[in-house]
Amino acid sequence: MSDGVAGYEFTHLKDSVTMDFRLQHLLARAQHGHVKPATATTGADEVSVVAKVSDLKSFDSLPFVTTGAVVGDTAEDGTTIVTARVPVARLNQLRQHPSVLSLKAAQRLTPTLAQTTAEISARPGDLPAGSGVDGGRGVIVGIVDFGCDFAHLNFRTADGGTRLLCLWDQSSAGAGEGSFSFGTVFHPVDINDALTKPDPYEALGYGPDPSKPAHGTHVMDIAAGNGLGTGTPGVAPASDLIFVELASSDIPWGGKETVGASFGDSVQLLEALAFIFERAGDTPCSVNVSLGTNGGPHDGTTLVEQGVDRLLKQAPNRSVCIAASNSFADGIHAAGEVPVGGSHDIIWRILDGDFTHNELELWYPGTGALDVEILTPAGDSVGLLGPGQSATASDSGKVLLFVANRLHDPNNGDNAIGMFLSPDVPTGDWIIRLHNAQSTVIAYHAWIERDDNGQSSFVQPLDNSHTIGSISCGRKTIVVGSYDAHRSGQPLSGFSSAGPTRDSRDKPEVSAPGHEVLAAKSRSKTGVTRMSGTSMASPAVTGCVALLLAVARARGDDLTVDQIRDLVVSTARANPPAPGVKDPRYGEGRVSAAQMIEKLATP
Amino acid sequence: MRFDHNDEPAESAGSSRQRQEVSQRVIVKVHRSGYVPPGFTVRTRIDDTLYTAEAAEPDVASARDDPQVVSVESARRVYPEV
Numbered sequence: 001m002s003d004g005v006a007g008y009e010f011t012h013l014k015d016s017v018t019m020d021f022r023l024q025h026l027l028a029r030a031q032h033g034h035v036k037p038a039t040a041t042t043g044a045d046e047v048s049v050v051a052k053v054s055d056l057k058s059f060d061s062l063p064f065v066t067t068g069a070v071v072g073d074t075a076e077d078g079t080t081i082v083t084a085r086v087p088v089a090r091l092n093q094l095r096q097h098p099s100v101l102s103l104k105a106a107q108r109l110t111p112t113l114a115q116t117t118a119e120i121s122a123r124p125g126d127l128p129a130g131s132g133v134d135g136g137r138g139v140i141v142g143i144v145d146f147g148c149d150f151a152h153l154n155f156r157t158a159d160g161g162t163r164l165l166c167l168w169d170q171s172s173a174g175a176g177e178g179s180f181s182f183g184t185v186f187h188p189v190d191i192n193d194a195l196t197k198p199d200p201y202e203a204l205g206y207g208p209d210p211s212k213p214a215h216g217t218h219v220m221d222i223a224a225g226n227g228l229g230t231g232t233p234g235v236a237p238a239s240d241l242i243f244v245e246l247a248s249s250d251i252p253w254g255g256k257e258t259v260g261a262s263f264g265d266s267v268q269l270l271e272a273l274a275f276i277f278e279r280a281g282d283t284p285c286s287v288n289v290s291l292g293t294n295g296g297p298h299d300g301t302t303l304v305e306q307g308v309d310r311l312l313k314q315a316p317n318r319s320v321c322i323a324a325s326n327s328f329a330d331g332i333h334a335a336g337e338v339p340v341g342g343s344h345d346i347i348w349r350i351l352d353g354d355f356t357h358n359e360l361e362l363w364y365p366g367t368g369a370l371d372v373e374i375l376t377p378a379g380d381s382v383g384l385l386g387p388g389q390s391a392t393a394s395d396s397g398k399v400l401l402f403v404a405n406r407l408h409d410p411n412n413g414d415n416a417i418g419m420f421l422s423p424d425v426p427t428g429d430w431i432i433r434l435h436n437a438q439s440t441v442i443a444y445h446a447w448i449e450r451d452d453n454g455q456s457s458f459v460q461p462l463d464n465s466h467t468i469g470s471i472s473c474g475r476k477t478i479v480v481g482s483y484d485a486h487r488s489g490q491p492l493s494g495f496s497s498a499g500p501t502r503d504s505r506d507k508p509e510v511s512a513p514g515h516e517v518l519a520a521k522s523r524s525k526t527g528v529t530r531m532s533g534t535s536m537a538s539p540a541v542t543g544c545v546a547l548l549l550a551v552a553r554a555r556g557d558d559l560t561v562d563q564i565r566d567l568v569v570s571t572a573r574a575n576p577p578a579p580g581v582k583d584p585r586y587g588e589g590r591v592s593a594a595q596m597i598e599k600l601a602t603p
Numbered sequence: 604m605r606f607d608h609n610d611e612p613a614e615s616a617g618s619s620r621q622r623q624e625v626s627q628r629v630i631v632k633v634h635r636s637g638y639v640p641p642g643f644t645v646r647t648r649i650d651d652t653l654y655t656a657e658a659a660e661p662d663v664a665s666a667r668d669d670p671q672v673v674s675v676e677s678a679r680r681v682y683p684e685v
Contacts (some may be wrong), residue, residue, distance in 0.1 A: 266630070266679040267646075268628070270649065304630060383605055
């Protein structure tokens with residue numbers, strides 16, 4: 001029978017059942033021999049469904065159904081919504097089961113930045129009326145990162161001009177400006193002129209890497225994009241912007257391990273923050289740092305952390321939000337105790353094919369003293385180092401291993417053992433054996449330095465606590481963990497690092513959406529791209545703080561960094577996490593722009 | 604593999620990297636306001652006793668024994684958290 005378009009014929013489906021049309025489409029393709037490919041959550045020829053059932057137990061007992069999650073509570077009429085995976089070939093059978101009242105195909109969702117702003121109660125309609133928040137107008141949002149797409153419409157005004165007050169490219173070969181004597185500082189006149197050219201990046205002499213979506217562009221959009229390009233604004237869409245392109249680090253070694261890696265360094269990071277606050281002057285300024293690393297004492301005493309704390313205390317209306325780090329599941333932290341008169345082994349695994357240097361730091365109280373012995377994967381002892389000693393192990397003049405057993409760090413008085421392995425050492429399990437000849441047990445923490453081109457890890461003792469980034473332990477910064485705002489219950493992101501600091505302070509302070517966040521894509525003018533990480537969570541809070549500062553400014557108030565921190569932390573939402581308990585990964589809770597502004601505005 | 608004989612004092616664990624006779628970027632904290640160790644060039648002042656600077660490795664090593672210097676911290680790599 002031909003009842004279709006000329007040249008085509010309908011083939012009526014076998015076993016046609018009134019069913020969700022997407023599922024019918026799948027059945028039709030199956031009848032023509034098409035096999036649905038596997039996805040991240042379904043096997044080949046399997047489909048995810050959402051079902052409304054009258055008898056959950058009966059549904060769950062079906063042998064070809066793999067139940068996923070029960071959505072919400074059972075309704076008053078006794079029905080339950082449940083997700084499941086089912087073979088395509090069993091769809092008809094499932095739909096006809098007496099317990100199944102409705103069956104729908106799971107639809108692909110495209111999470112948008114709007115879900116972030118809704119989840120953190122930062123949409124204009126969420127915020128207290130008459131608070132003066134006005135999208136963060138009159139406040140500067142500062143971004144220290146890689147890749148600012150100044151041409152994207154989300155960072156431009158309605159008349160096409162730039163929203164950037166300035167852009168400092170530390171990596172360019174310029175003489176800088178004022179007290180910052182390197183790189184190139186671009187002003188609005190430079191950027192606006194470039195925007196009139198066919199290739200604004202070439203015209204300016206700066207642009208995001210064309211080979212991949214720029215991290216800094218995505219981050220800045222979350223914090224303060226105005227949505228003129230994408231249709232979806234970020235948290236503080238009316239704020240002014242300052243961006244610092246962190247210079248790519250040249251420390252300490254080059255070679256193939258640096259290929260494809262983006263990294264800056266902590267000195268230039270501190271300089272970037274000093275630049276932003278200097279340029280902001282008396283204007284309230286909320287800065288975001290979605291960068292981190294693993295090694296360090298994790299007690300806020302590094303000079304970069306002390307420097308950031310000092311900048312924040314120098315003037316009111318300043319804030320720095322930092323990503324908590326994504327190292328929770330990476331095996332980069334170990335902790336334990338070395339018994340009196342005994343020894344304790346830490347196993348450090350270097351994988352086959354790791355062509356990078358590997359580095360480790362171990363910290364323990366300055367009241368103790370440990371000897372450290374290194375054993376190779378073959379079980380051979382390289383030697384024993386006492387407190388205050390350092391040594392190398394070389395072969396043919398090439399240093400393969402360096403160990404330092406240092407006493408009394410000048411910033412915290414504690415002792416530290418540093419170990420550095422060249423790429424030429426044997427791979428496998430290295431043993432760091434700690435010997436304690438003292439009369440008291442000695443507790444330690446150890447971290448493996450971050451290495452995006454070959455991350456090594458501890459085998460034992462593995463401890464996911466204290467995985468917060470090593471520049472995230474300062475006393476005045478706001479550190480932000482990540483959760484998934486797209487899923488019921490806002491579960492933590494598996495990667496989101498945990499506190500506390502080594503000196504037992506609670507970090508992160510709060511958490512925000514960082515999972516599958518859709519925000520501005522560089523070199524697209526209006527496009528978006530999806531990224532996940534605590535990098536995405538931190539700018540959400542940066543934007544919230546910008547809104548807070550705008551309200552304070554409208555009231556004629558100044559806020560110290562401690563007042564800002566208190567407003568952010570004290571108004572964070574629970575459930576999750578459990579109320580009344582500081583969670584090591586959610587922090588005090590999930591940030592709420594509405595509640596922090598409400599608290600500020602309430603006398 | 605065995606440790607080489609090494610009589611030099613322990614390096615800072617925070618800067619346990621191969622020595623290079625090139626200028627390093629560092630953060631410096633001093634006791635006395637405005638003090639700059641020999642061989643150091645100030646880059647950016649955070650305040651009177653904490654600043655970023657550049658210095659060659661031998662000057663950095665000497666500064667760690669300078670009684671006017673609290674601490675010298677070498678630059679660490681930082682990465683996007685994505």
